[in-house]
Amino acid sequence: MTAEKTEKKPSPSRDALKLRARARNKKPAFVRAESWKYDRFSLSWRRPRGLDNKIRRKIKGWPPGASVGYKGPKIARGLHPSGFREVIVYNAADLSTVDPNTQAVRIAHRVGRRNRASIIAEAKKLNIKILNFKVSAEAKKGEAEEEEAEGETAEETEEAATKEVESGEASKGEEQVEEETPKKEKKPKKSKPKKRRKKVKKEEKEQ
Numbered sequence: 228m229t230a231e232k233t234e235k236k237p238s239p240s241r242d243a244l245k246l247r248a249r250a251r252n253k254k255p256a257f258v259r260a261e262s263w264k265y266d267r268f269s270l271s272w273r274r275p276r277g278l279d280n281k282i283r284r285k286i287k288g289w290p291p292g293a294s295v296g297y298k299g300p301k302i303a304r305g306l307h308p309s310g311f312r313e314v315i316v317y318n319a320a321d322l323s324t325v326d327p328n329t330q331a332v333r334i335a336h337r338v339g340r341r342n343r344a345s346i347i348a349e350a351k352k353l354n355i356k357i358l359n360f361k362v363s364a365e366a367k368k369g370e371a372e373e374e375e376a377e378g379e380t381a382e383e384t385e386e387a388a389t390k391e392v393e394s395g396e397a398s399k400g401e402e403q404v405e406e407e408t409p410k411k412e413k414k415p416k417k418s419k420p421k422k423r424r425k426k427v428k429k430e431e432k433e434q
Contacts (some may be wrong), residue, residue, distance in 0.1 A: 247303035257293045319349040331356040
């Protein structure tokens with residue numbers, strides 16, 4: 228019995244990610260200047276540019292501002308949250324230079340459908356992780372759901388059409404019944420004589 232070859236699973240640098248998380252926890256929350264004073268200001272960081280700004284001048288007692296000194300550790304710099312280093316790929320030939328143990332692939336947004344399919348097939352053979360493959364899978368699920376919804380809407384329209392036909396036949400039957408029943412003749416209204424008080428008053432004044 229020959230021992231089967233076990234495929235090497237990608238092993239990203241977990242230690243570097245832990246180190247980066249530890250350094251991130253030590254960083255202060257960088258807050259926009261005077262965001263605690265005005266409701267119209269959001270808490271998200273904005274670089275202060277004023278001449279008298281206390282955060283820009285690093286005056287004691289004011290919150291700290293973002294600067295180069297708060298940079299993350301060099302080992303983890305540029306790492307994807309999964310632990311791999313990103314490599315942008317434009318065709319299947321670019322996968323030959325990728326290390327599956329430390330690097331992951333991101334397919335460029337301008338790559339067409341046919342070229343994308345060939346890249347995905349080649350990456351599966353080489354056991355390379357694709358970072359934006361999940362997006363395309365979700366898009367396929369969305370297309371399948373849309374097709375199902377279109378099928379359901381077609382069935383609903385057919386049912387509605389049959390109901391309209393049935394209701395039309397029923398209304399025709401009611402109209403025929405109404406035509407058969409004789410309608411009562413309306414009596415003509417008697418015209419009342421108009422009052423001519425104003426003219427009479429004018430004639431009296433002239434006399």
